[in-house]
Amino acid sequence: MHEFIILTISGLVTGGIYAITAGGLTLTYTTTGIFNFAHGATGALAAFTYWQLHFDWGWPVWLSLLVVLGVLAPAFGVFLHFAIMRRLEGTSETTRLMVTVAVLLSLLAAVMWIWDPQTPRNVVNFFPGESVDMAGTRVSYHDLITLAVALIVAIGLWVLLRSTRAGVAMRATVDDRNLAVLNGSRPEVPGMLAWATGTMLAAVAGILIAPKLSFAALPLTLLIVNAYAAAVIGRLKSLPWTFVGAMIIGLVTEYGKGYLTETRFPTAGPYLSGLSDSMPVLVLFVAIMLLPTSRLRGHASSRTREISHRPTWTGSLVFAGIVIAGAVVAANSLAAADLFASTRMWGFALIGLSVIPLVGYAGKMSLAQLGFAGIGAICVSHLGEGGNPLGLLWAALICAGIGVLVALPALRLSGIYLALATAAFAVMLDRWIFGLPAFTWGDTKIDLFNSGTLNFERFDWPGIDISSDRAYFIFGAVFFALSSLVVVWIRRGEFGRRLLAMKDSPAACATIGMNHKLTTLTVFGLSAAMAGVGGGILGGAAGTLSPVNFDFTAGLSVLMLMVIAGLTSPGAALFAGIFLGTPLMTNLFPDYAQLTTILIGLNGIALGKNPNGFIAAKIRPEWEPALGRPVVLAGSAAAQLALIVLRFTDVIGNWPFVLGILLAVIGIPAALKIEVMIKAPRTEPEVPEGLSGQPEGLGLNGNRFEAADIEALDKLIALPSLPAAATAAAPSPILPGARHGA
Amino acid sequence: MGLEVEGVTVRFGGHTALNNVDIWAHEGKVTGLIGPNGAGKTTIFNVITGLQPPSSGQVRMDGRDVSKLAPYRRARLGMARTFQRLELFGSLSVRENIQVAAAQYRRLHRGTKETPQDTAARLLHRLDLTAIAHVRADQLPTGQGRVVELARSLACRPKILLLDEPASGQDDEETRGFGQLLREIAADGVAVLLVEHDMDLVMNTCDELHVLDFGKKIANGTCDEIRHNAAVQAAYLGTADAAEADEVLQESV
Known part of the structure; x- marks a missing residue:
């Protein structure tokens, strides 16, 4: 009983912290329509700033809190709001979500860059050591403060709204932003207030x-998952x-x-240790299954960007x-170590490709x-x-x-829930499943990650030997190239049209008889x-893989690169494959481990400006x-062929070759522009007959407008010509139409 | 037979959007559903198609109760609609919009001879959309968008067709041609239910009218009967002065 009371009190305290986080999350979501995935990361940044002020620089608690909560966080x-979120008007839910994911990645990387995770840091409770006696157990002041703050926040937010x-x-703003503007409210103000308050609550x-977790950026950032599980129970609005x-x-x-401890369940213990961390995820899935069905919506905005x-x-x-051609050349010119490291790129590229039908065509988030x-x-x-x-x-x-099992519970609900459910699933894999020790099920011994590392052999493909790095690299390229054609085939066919239709208007899909749940499940499974398959190709490339290769934030990076x-x-x-699967970034910037993530994040933040990604905005219009x-x-092919010949005959080295x-x-x-200029020399357009310009x-600009011009214009637009006298008497020859009354 | 809606009530919180409404639309006829803004016309369309579950009441197609069926199941039984706020597949071309619907129909009716491409070509021709077949649907002006929505719903070969203000955004001449088109569609045995503010179109096209006001049905009958109905005049003009109201309604024809 005593233990139960202790657990209940600490449960309420943990719940209180989740309530504060989730309250801020719900507030920004209901006001701005943006689900802030970076909410936990913002809290991490605030906690580290507080550590810096109070524990490192020795500022008093009250001053540090005032600066962090009263000034910096808001x-x-x-x-x-002003730099990022305000610009997301007219973008899809996917883009809005991904921009906050980008903020998450940037903040996480920034925190780990500023405060090196290798250095141990400690944040202690408020009023350390002080406690009161309640129901036979000692409750620390810190916990009491937490509970009190949670209550104040809950009531305060309720009264505020x-x-x-x-x-x-x-x-009003969230109901109809344009209507609110017409009624004289300034939508900037509520949005700004919501972001300021939300960020403060995250802080x-x-x-x-912070004192309850091992004080590190990642667990604080992933607190978001626990918080949104709570927000989902409130249907993201209550x-x-x-x-x-x-x-x-x-x-x-x-x-x-x-x-669920090892002492209580000696046999199951090792498998349960990750389970309690995954409890919020399980609660989330139960909540998603119990929520009432969302109504089918039409498209949110009449014209998306x-x-x-x-x-x-x-x-x-x-x-x-x-x-394929590029891969053949690269496989024959890269140094052995670089080539081995780069074979992974095809795995990442295939994983990136898997995003296209689901997120790109169907508009469903995973x-x-x-x-x-x-x-x-x-x-x-x-x-x-x-x-x-x-x-x-x-x-x-x-x-x-x-995939079908994960998507199934969220199908009845609107799109954001699918994103939340998949994120929760990924975190659960991360926290629990991938780390499971070996177990036996029936007679089969199952050891998912071999307690640490998976081993792979290169595929024994019938007829071809792809065991060398060079052959595997080309194999990966061919596999990827063929898969990309399959994706194009999907897009151009009936299934692709159905997916796009579903993204554009789920309501209209239903009224033409399309079962959108089945379509969603199909594309999700696909x-x-x-x-x-991408994971398998990645494994064959790398030889060994461990759970850290598949962690949640790395997954966010893949998705982010795709969106960018x-x-x-x-x-x-x-692009995602090259960025994540080759040693490009580490070679270019060996000293900045966080730079890749920061670059990804910063580019993602700019999505509001160009939500279609840079390939559609820059590359395609210029190269197509x-x-x-x-x-x-x-010409280009000939130049490249010449360079390849020069390289293989060792006339030029690797770097001049790459540059060329x-x-x-x-x-x-540039060549296109030159060709246009050569073919069609610039000439002034011909002046119509009889006109002076x-x-x-x-x-x-000082050009004359003569009676002869009027006559010529009349002729051009087939008006009956007027007597010369009328023309001369016309008061305003600039407006030939005015003469009709004359 | 055709469509029957019986005793439908919809409450949004404390607000009653529809109050015990009965309406129907017979096959082969164009039935009009009119009423001032906010009368509940679009809400009843949403109830009929299943997008809005009613608080109580029943929707029947050819005598069969479909009230519990999901929207896509009702569509598969032969119900199609257009939307007041356009719901086109914006990233697809006009042709593809029709093709998606035609392909969906063919998936469910394996015996269909006409390919989705042919269906699209036929409807593009019939509704005079061939010139814009390759235009992305979200680039269209509203009036044309409505015609594309109509073409898309016809590709489903509906038995019951619900049209929500299909003529708004069209000019007078287009509207006249449109009335003729609706008569042709009905003549093929379709029950057409038309929500429209253009009284010329309604009075010249419809065989029967239902009138809604503040979520209640206040009248039904032929166009002539409705034109002389005192309750309708009061609802439309906010006045009980029957003579004046009559004058206005007469003028509109």
Whole structure:
């Protein structure tokens, strides 16, 4: 009984912190329509800033709190609103979510850059050592403060939204922003207030929970998952229910920690240690299953800024050809160590490709693609022993099945819940499943990650030997190129049209008889299968993999790169592969381990400006015209071929070769412009007969506008000509139309 | 037979959007549903198609109770609609919009001879959309968008067709042609239910009218009967002055 009381109190305290976080999250979501994935990361930043002020620089507690909670946090919220979130008008839910994911990645990397995780740091309770006696147990002042703050926040937010002018304005904005503007409210103000308050609440929660966690950036950042589980119980809008949800999750987590221990369950103990950490995720899935069905919605905005390009077969075949040709050249010119490190890129590229049908075409979010890749890698390692390629088939089937199971509960609900459910699933894989020790089920011994590392052999593909790095690299490229053609085929066919239709208007899909749940499940399974195969290819490339290769934030990076480059382009997958799977960044910037993440994050933040990704915005318009210009294409190809010959005959070294190839590719748009200039020398457009200058310029900038001009114009637009006298008497020859009255 | 809606009530919180409404639409006829803004016309469309679950009441298609069926199941039984706020597949071309619906129909009716491409070509031609077949649907002006929505719903070969203000955004001449088109569609045996503010179109096209006001049905009958109905005049003009109201309604024809 005594233990129960202790666990209950700590459960309520944990729940209180979740309530503060979830309250802030719900507040920004209901007011701005943006689900802030970076909420936990903001809390982490605040906690570390507090540590810096109080514990490192020795400022008094009150001053440190005042500076962090009263000044820095709200200011950061206002900054987020004006610099980033405000620009997301007219973008899809996917883009809005991904921008906050980008903020998460940037903040996480920034915190780890500023405060080196290798250095141990400590944050202690407020009033350390002080406690009171309650129901026979000692409760620390810190815990009491936490509970009190949670209550104050819950009541305060409720009063704010219900009874104050600002709160009513906040609720009005989310209902209909344009209407609120028409009624004279300034939507900037509620949005700004929501971000300031939300960020402050994240900071409060971060500082309160810091002493309870091992003080590090990642667990604080991932607190978001526990918090949104609570927010989901409140259906992302009800603050009282969010509070109740937070308490349930706090209690369940603490009871789990207290009761599911090795001493109580000696046999199951090792498998349970990660379970209590995953409790919020399990609660989330239960909550999602119990929530009432969302109504089918039409599209949110009448015209989105996001367009998806319909790929042509010519372009896609050229792309596939370039990928394979480029891989052949790279495989024969990269140094052995670089080549080995770079074979991974095709695994990442395939995982990136798996995002396209699901997120790019169907507009459904999955934050678990790398998690599925992890499952796929497990399948290939265990079921494709000795490099049996059937392992890939197993990976596809098992991942598709698990993908369907994960998506199933969220199907009845609106899109954001699918994103939340998949993120929670990925975190659960991370925290629990991938770390499970070996267990036996029936007669089979199952050891998912071999307690640390998975081993792979290169595939024993019938007829070809791909065991060398060089051969495997080319194999990966061919596999990727063919898969990209499959994706294009999907897009151009009936299934692709259905997916886009579902993204554009779920309501209209229903009224033409389309079962959108089945369509969603199909594409989700397909995309999970593709990710699983990607994981297998990655495993074959790397030889060994461990759970850290598939962690949640790495998965966010893959998705982020896809979004930055353009969710509907296979080229984006190639970009993600190169960025994550080659030693490019570590070679360029060996001293800045966090730089990759920061770069990804910063680019993601800029999505609001260009939500279609840079391939659609920059690369395609500049390079695509080349497809219709054989002269330019042939020139570039000839130059590249010459460089390749020079390289293989050892006339030039590696670096001049790379530079030359880059020039030959980057030079295409410039060559196009030159070709246009040569073919069509600039001439002034012909002046119509009888006019003294171009019609647009008549009478302007000192150009004369004569009676003869009027006559010529009349003739041009087939008006009956008027007597010369009338023309002369016309008061305003500038406006020929005025003469009709004369 | 056709569509029957019986005793439908919808409450949003304390507000009653529809109060015990009965309406129907017979096959082969164009039935009008009119009423001032906020009368509940779009809400009843949402109830009929299943997008809005009613607090109580029943929707029947050809005598069969479909009240418990999901929207897509009702569509598969032959119910199609257009939307007042356009719901086009914006990232697809006009042709593809129709093709998606035609392909969906063919998946469910394996015996269909006409390919989705042919269906699209036929409807593009019939509704005079061939010139814009390749335009992305979200680039269209509203009036054309409505015609594309109509084409898309016809690709499902509906037995019951619900049209929510299909003529708004069209000019007078287009509207006249549109009335003729609706008559042709009904003549093929479709029950057409038309929500429309353009009284010319309504009075010249509909065989029967239902009138809603503040969520209640206040009248039904032929166009002539409705034109002379005192309750309708009061609802439309906010006045009980029957003579004046009559004058206004007469003028509109």
